[in-house]
Amino acid sequence: MKIVFYGAGNMAHAIFTGIVNSNVLPPENIFLTNRSNEDALKSYQDDLGVQYSYDDKKLLDQADYIFLGSKPHDFDKIADRIREYVQPNHKFISIMAGLPISYIREKLSVDNPIARIMPNTNAHVGHSVTGVSFSNNFGPRSKDEVLNVINAFGSAIEVQEDHLHQVTAITGSGPAFLYHVFEKYVQAGTKLGLEKSQVEESIQELIIGTSKMIERSDLSMEQLRKNITSKGGTTQAGLNALSQYDIEGIFEDCLNAAVNRSIELSAQDDD
Numbered sequence: 647m648k649i650v651f652y653g654a655g656n657m658a659h660a661i662f663t664g665i666v667n668s669n670v671l672p673p674e675n676i677f678l679t680n681r682s683n684e685d686a687l688k689s690y691q692d693d694l695g696v697q698y699s700y701d702d703k704k705l706l707d708q709a710d711y712i713f714l715g716s717k718p719h720d721f722d723k724i725a726d727r728i729r730e731y732v733q734p735n736h737k738f739i740s741i742m743a744g745l746p747i748s749y750i751r752e753k754l755s756v757d758n759p760i761a762r763i764m765p766n767t768n769a770h771v772g773h774s775v776t777g778v779s780f781s782n783n784f785g786p787r788s789k790d791e792v793l794n795v796i797n798a799f800g801s802a803i804e805v806q807e808d809h810l811h812q813v814t815a816i817t818g819s820g821p822a823f824l825y826h827v828f829e830k831y832v833q834a835g836t837k838l839g840l841e842k843s844q845v846e847e848s849i850q851e852l853i854i855g856t857s858k859m860i861e862r863s864d865l866s867m868e869q870l871r872k873n874i875t876s877k878g879g880t881t882q883a884g885l886n887a888l889s890q891y892d893i894e895g896i897f898e899d900c901l902n903a904a905v906n907r908s909i910e911l912s913a914q915d916d917d
């Protein structure tokens with residue numbers, strides 16, 4: 647299987663690194679190109695053994711998958727670069743947020759199978775939760791190939807294309823929402839009188855340990871919380887203070903705002 651990445655930026659880099667490190671594909675089957683930053687491509691070649699080129703004809707010859715990894719507003723230029731070389735057997739994987747399958751097809755003037763995926767930045771540590779949606783003409787074997795690729799940098803959740811907005815909000819933007827909560831927790835912690843660096847280090851370890859508990863325990867998060875909340879104890883006192891606020895409502899507002907923005911942005915791209 648040959649896969650060609652159009653765009654080798656932040657997110658694509660995490661993805662092809664995951665593919666190489668997990669041996670899903672040998673590095674020589676992975677080809678990269680970008681707009682102009684050849685130094686970046688050279689360093690990926692040196693580090694990972696992947697190949698790169700700016701010759702679109704050669705890149706797309708015998709390719710199985712074309713990975714669309716640019717920002718959405720750069721896609722039209724990529725479409726102009728590759729349109730004449732696209733073959734009926736090529737399948738596309740797009741990470742471009744908000745660009746519908748119908749738009750990609752229209753710009754390329756093709757009806758090839760297209761998978762849209764919505765990874766998140768945790769791909770850098772092999773833990774992206776990635777939403778994926780397939781065009782109707784994506785065959786079962788090809789779907790398995792795409793899921794295999796996604797599993798190289800985390801896990802996959804298959805949804806209808808119009809539900810990618812919700813995936814974008816919950817897990818695409820999700821790391822930023824959690825970072826924000828953690829930042830506030832650190833800020834509040836430092837007001838208790840300990841050294842800032844001590845608080846930062848402790849909370850970092852707290853987050854990692856809590857995540858591992860969630861991962862490794864068979865218990866629900868609710869049960870894990872209940873297990874450390876003795877009646878009348880310190881944890882109970884803190885939770886009582888928290889329960890004065892509508893935390894669920896706050897996150898509902900946050901997620902709805904992100905979903906609505908995702909819908910707005912994709913409507914703009916559709917124009």
Ligand SMILES: NC(=O)c1ccc[n+]([C@@H]2O[C@H](COP(=O)([O-])OP(=O)(O)OC[C@H]3O[C@@H](n4cnc5c(N)ncnc54)[C@H](OP(=O)(O)O)[C@@H]3O)[C@@H](O)[C@H]2O)c1
Pocket residue numbers: 652653654655656657658679680681682683684715716717718720723724727741742743744764765766767818
């Ligand atoms: N970052 C995230 O957390 C995240 C999460 C989910 C989805 N996404 C999606 O991932 C996509 C990429 O985001 P990013 O943060 O990785 O962007 P990025 O770091 O800016 O990378 C963009 C890449 O596209 C290349 N490019 C631009 N024009 C091109 C052209 N005409 N031909 C070939 N390559 C071209 C750039 O090449 P040069 O370097 O040479 O300019 C660069 O390699 C976006 O569509 C975004 O919606 C990102």
